[in-house]
Amino acid sequence: MTLETDICIVGAGPVGLFAVFACGQLGMRCALVDALEEPGGQLTALYPEKPIYDIPSRPVVRADALVDDLMAQAAPYEPRFLFKETTEALVEHADGSFLLTTAGGREVRARALLLAAGAGAFGPNRPPLADIEAYEGHSVFYHVARRERFRDARIAIAGGGDSAVDWALSLAEVAASVTVVHRRERFRAAPDAVVRMRADPRISLRTPYQLAGLEGVPPKLQALQLSRIGGGTERLEADVLIALFGLASNLRPLAGWGLGGNGKTIPVDPITCETARSGVFAIGDVAAYPGKQKLILTGFAEASLAAHAAHARVFPGKPLHFEHSTTRGVPRQAAEAAMLTG
Ligand SMILES: Cc1cc2nc3c(=O)[nH]c(=O)nc-3n(C[C@H](O)[C@H](O)[C@H](O)COP(=O)(O)OP(=O)(O)OC[C@H]3O[C@@H](n4cnc5c(N)ncnc54)[C@H](O)[C@@H]3O)c2cc1C
The missing domain is CATH 3.50.50.60 (FAD/NAD(P)-binding domain)
Incomplete structure (x- = not known):
């Protein structure tokens, strides 16, 4: 059965998870595909117990705790997760929608694609x-x-x-x-x-x-x-x-999608995070532009930029007025989840 959504996010690392919130704030539903069996990307696979010191407002946070909090922040927008799935094929239909197929035969149809793929799909060596x-x-x-x-x-x-x-x-x-x-x-x-x-x-x-x-x-x-x-x-x-x-990662599953790049990163427009292919955005470690810093913080900002840019693709002709989260609010569960994690 094909999963229908607004945005298909490839990668459930920190940046893909925050993109669920950023898209959710603009009324867009997300499905996430990740080769790993749990969320968190590098934070879960490489350094779950390490402290991170450069997340604004968090003087120190363990990597696994940050992933838990990002999951709680995304939860009100009810993302659909396809874990243990690696992307395989991408087909664009005449109406501008994308059909993404995974190696396990799952299908996701979406109006736009956000590649938060880090250094690529994680898998065993x-x-x-x-x-x-x-x-x-x-x-x-x-x-x-x-x-x-x-x-x-x-x-x-x-x-x-x-x-x-x-x-x-x-x-x-x-x-x-x-x-x-x-x-x-x-x-x-x-x-x-x-x-x-x-x-x-x-x-x-x-x-x-x-x-x-x-x-x-x-x-x-x-x-x-x-x-x-x-x-x-x-x-x-x-x-x-x-x-x-140990684990290895590679971007080969995205090869042949017409995105350009050097096989390690994907070039994007730094204002919109759109790739060479219209409707396909790249954010986080995988996205490249002059002066890029591979940091979680940078990826969070790119998630917001890409969400705003993707809005026009998901809702053609619908005006987007910028609002703060305090104005928009979040669905009720968000407050509950935030209280749970302190
Ligand atoms: C030891 C270490 C310490 C670090 N410390 C810090 C720090 O203190 N502060 C900081 O800001 N940054 C730090 N970083 C860097 C930080 O971890 C990365 O910037 C961050 O993880 C990037 O997030 P991301 O979501 O873009 O990608 P990732 O975390 O790499 O997640 C990408 C996800 O996409 C999945 N994926 C990719 N391609 C596919 C595909 N084709 N199909 C299915 N799934 C796919 C992968 O399996 C992975 O789960 C550190 C990194 C390391 C290794």
Whole structure:
């Protein structure tokens, strides 16, 4: 079923979330598409617990708390979220509306598009193993949602950071076996956790090894081929591979949309944030113009500029009189949400 809305926002990072408020103030409904499974963009994926000091009126705010507050600020405008979806195709119809299709087959029809895509769609860093996609979701995972899912399994964890070490310790409590495969002898994780992992008799280590291949009948994994750095191979029987190599982002899903740019950012008119393509706006880290600062604050201002510019596209011929939020107000739930977060 096609989701009908006024504005389709690509990216539910801080700037995409504030754009819901900015558009909502002007009477426009929004749907947001994000490759991640939760809102917040870089704040959620890269630094949820870090303090941020340069948000006006907030001397200090943790990144995850800022995301919670942006969600509360957007809530009165009832945005529709399509998480775990990456954009795939964009078609413009004769009436000027856009039909956006995601890789998962979802469709959004909107009068205008706001690209708040940051550095691009976030996704896991996949190890370069043949046929790995055929095992994903059944035997190969890039994060652990529920520990119980892996009870009694023979688990191989690949990676050398905090996630790999912490999940090895946690999954050892439920798994039949846990083996950690890392290409270096040293781990880049909290030292006390590394000490506990090395001392845990339920956890085996393969260092310095790297993944070389998968064996099994997809989607069921039977074993991993490992290669030792410096020479030698090994076969490791495993039901599950959890590869924890962090996140990567890229703008490839927006390529071919006629937006110009260098593959890392999209040029916009700094007054309207409109791209080379009429009706498509870019805001936040992805938007480029002379003097651009990649800051949350800058993205918030761009969201307001783009919302005003998009109004003419969504409501052709309808005059837009500038008003402050104190004049316009917000739907009732906004006050309630604001009270909840203090
Ligand atoms: C460690 C660190 C500390 C920082 N500290 C500060 C600070 O103190 N103050 C400050 O102002 N800034 C700071 N920044 C920068 C700040 O995080 C960015 O400016 C901000 O996140 C940009 O927001 P955004 O919404 O434009 O993009 P992002 O936060 O990058 O969000 C973009 C979202 O779009 C999604 N997306 C992209 N393309 C697609 C697609 N095709 N399909 C589906 N989804 C897509 C991505 O998955 C992502 O969730 C920091 C950055 C880092 C890495």
